[in-house]
Amino acid sequence: MTEFIYLHGFASGPSSKKASAFKNKFQEVGVSLNIPDLEGGNFENMTLTSQINIIFNLLDQLQCKKVCLIGSSMGGYLATLVAQVRAEIEATYLMAPGFNFLERWMLSLKLDCDDETCWESKIPIFHYRYDETRYICTDIFKDANNWSPVALNRKVPARIVHGIHDAVVPIDESKKFVSSRPWCSLKELDTDHGLLSHLGWVVDDCIAFFKKLGILSTE
Numbered sequence: 001m002t003e004f005i006y007l008h009g010f011a012s013g014p015s016s017k018k019a020s021a022f023k024n025k026f027q028e029v030g031v032s033l034n035i036p037d038l039e040g041g042n043f044e045n046m047t048l049t050s051q052i053n054i055i056f057n058l059l060d061q062l063q064c065k066k067v068c069l070i071g072s073s074m075g076g077y078l079a080t081l082v083a084q085v086r087a088e089i090e091a092t093y094l095m096a097p098g099f100n101f102l103e104r105w106m107l108s109l110k111l112d113c114d115d116e117t118c119w120e121s122k123i124p125i126f127h128y129r130y131d132e133t134r135y136i137c138t139d140i141f142k143d144a145n146n147w148s149p150v151a152l153n154r155k156v157p158a159r160i161v162h163g164i165h166d167a168v169v170p171i172d173e174s175k176k177f178v179s180s181r182p183w184c185s186l187k188e189l190d191t192d193h194g195l196l197s198h199l200g201w202v203v204d205d206c207i208a209f210f211k212k213l214g215i216l217s218t219e
Contacts, residue, residue: 002066002090002215005058006035007075010098013037013129017196018072018095025203029218034058038075043127044136047143048078048101055082066090068215070206073169073193074098076160081147083156091157091213093206096166096193099173102144116142152177158184159209161195161202168193 006022008014014035026033036058038051055078059067067088071079076097083089098104106113109123122135158181162174171188178184187205191197210216 001064002068003062003064004031004033004068004070004210004216005055006033007055007069007071007079008035008038009073009075011043011125011127011129011134012072013039016072016128018194018199021199021203022070022206025207029207029216031216031218033070034062038078043134044122045139046136047140048081048147049143051078052082056086059086059088064088066215068092068210071095071097074101077101080152080158081150083158084150084152084154089156091210091215092159093209094158094160094174095195095202096162096169097160097174097177098169099177102141102148104169105141105144111141113141113145153181155181155183157213159206160184160186161189161198161205162186163189163191163193163195163198165191166193 006019008016008019014037019035023033023035036054038054039046040050040054065088068091069079069089070093072095076094077099079092079094083092111119119138122137124133125136127134160174162171164171174186178186189198195202207216
């Protein structure tokens, strides 16, 4: 039996529109979908490592030899990182995955990755789950620096869907990723980072991807 796990994005949550759409569709076809809260109740001190530990703990609890990960934005990057080190991950479905997380944020915040003395201890972030601005410690970027060198080269089949109008994670990130990884494919969509205008199609495409691999059966 294969387990399926959905990983939500940064400043989002397990009850987001995307997560809910996936959960409902998987229920329709008789498949359970695990959706952990990657914040662990502590958004302010969240890091990549803290989120990955939550995923590792869930994998340990499931004790399943076959697991597929579905990731949105940062969740897509986390899914790819986890797939490098956990042998039970047999495929990933990634929506606008947040590759080059650290580099993009350093550029956006105009921070020098090599000079942490100039960083504020916390920065304001609009949190979509709570519909308000919340603060997160910049330790998340210090921690991300430990993950940036990880080579994402384990040959785990991956399907990426990405909007051509994405202003959060440029589609070039996904194009670059798949260009050197023949086990990955990319579908470009005429939409933005959220993919909400194509959400129904995306959910169906995800199920079709896992079916094609012989992982998911809805009959």
